[in-house]
Amino acid sequence: MKALVIVGHGSHLNADSSLPVYEHAERIRASGEYDEVAECFWKEEPSMRHVLDTVEAGEVYVVPAFISEGYFTQQVIPRELGLEGEVTHRPDGKTVYYAGPLGTFELMADVILERAADLTAGHDLSGGRRALVLLGHGTDRNQNSSGVIYLNAGRIRERGVYDLVEVGFLDQEPEIVDVVENIPAGHVVVIPVFVAEGWHTKETIPEDLELTGEVTRRPDKTIYYGAPVGTHPAMADLIAARARELALVRG
Amino acid sequence: MSGADRPVAAAAREAFAEWVAASREGRRFGQLLVRRAEDGYELRHLADAGREDLRPLAGPAAAREIARTTEGGEHRPLKTSPNLRRGWTLRVEDERELAAALNYLYPAALVHWHLERAGRLPVTHYRETAGRQSGIYEIVRNLSDEGVQAAARAHCEDEVCLKRPLWGVDAGTPLKMEPGEGEIPCPEPCSLFISFARQITLFEREGRDASGLTASERRDLAALVEAAAAGELPPAREGEFSLPGNRRRLRYRALTLVPRLREPLAD
Structure with a gap:
């Protein structure tokens, strides 16, 4: 028997944080690919400390619902789950395979483009150049946080779907407000590269960008802004693909 | 698979189902009343024990939605806070669905309950x-x-x-x-x-x-x-x-x- 365990950050304050993890788990459960699909969280229940005891399967694939490599994927998750690396043999006979974060995976660019396509569906994007802006949190403490945004921007740029592909951040340069302000395009699609809705995606970003809704028309450009990439149903495919790739480790 | 190698989650699920089946009126578990029904198991809020006017729900996914927020729509970061919402009854088909539903209502509680009864629950101070x-x-x-x-x-x-x-x-x-x-x-x-x-x-x-x-x-x-x-x-x-x-x-x-x-x- 094999099980998939999805690790989310979760929140002590907001139900929005864990919701996409539950939803992606439900989608993968419905696919029948795994005998069991379990969710666990850093700040909600079940905790990482206890989730593996709730799983019956002997072969367990753990996929963190995190965008970039860093503190959580490298330190907190392995510590709390008791992992020794990519493969862990537990005393109870379970073998646990641990995947890296989602953002660096090839399919991430597809999910971002799907999110952007859903957002602009039904709108006329002719007349003026079309730009895609990937919005990351960014932090000066961890280069991987912005690195994964640049990586995906590069991959999407190569596909030639948009005339321009740029990046903008909340906590580091280039700042999202300046990027959206100065980008020479008539249609600007802004996609938050976050795993879940939260204070930033719902409050601070729309405020900072002075948005009036999903579509904001200004004299010089139209801005499209929607839910973060992590809530898109296609993220479930990405999680499943990540686990499938991990299964190759078994040989 | 020998008894010793049996996954603890499977043993917990079976022990819990037996415990529930052994009681005609059902068992209290947290704020839940869990009962054996003709075609599976039935769960409801303990305080709704005698009520007939409950919203009928089915399956573990419904348990997840019950557990996520309070009556007033507030997030529940700790599922054993005594603020489980009322007004529903949940049907699950079998022992596996029962375990899955319980893992949403009281995550990991089933396995901890079982391990404690077996005297094997590790404690971390x-x-x-x-x-x-x-x-x-x-x-x-x-x-x-x-x-x-x-x-x-x-x-x-x-x-x-x-x-x-x-x-x-x-x-x-x-x-x-x-x-x-x-x-x-x-x-x-x-x-x-x-x-x-x-x-x-x-x-x-x-x-x-x-x-x-x-x-x-x-x-x-x-x-x-x-x-x-x-x-x-x-x-x-x-x-x-x-x-x-x-x-x-x-x-x-x-x-x-x-x-x-x-x-x-x-x-």
């Missing part, structure tokens, strides 16, 4: 859990023994959490609190407790003024008097320990501040 923390939670290792005791009473007693703590400050220092008589054991301080412990650690760092109060105690008292005058408590979510109106913060103040306020003044 506060000092070990605290010693593992990093980042903004690293400071919780500095919380005093008295601080842990007061935090546990404020955070974990049955009024605010139905789990029965098995852990102590350390292996030789049990908690001095009423653990409750619930079915669900608590083998290790949870993430919400660690977050609360962080707040209490910050309180312990504060100095006291001439009247013996800390700055945060003065701020809380001012906010609470103002709020009471206005006729309502300042709102705070369950996990929002930084706000004066937070229930667990208030419980901590009741334990640690009120006795000092009631002390007669020395001449």
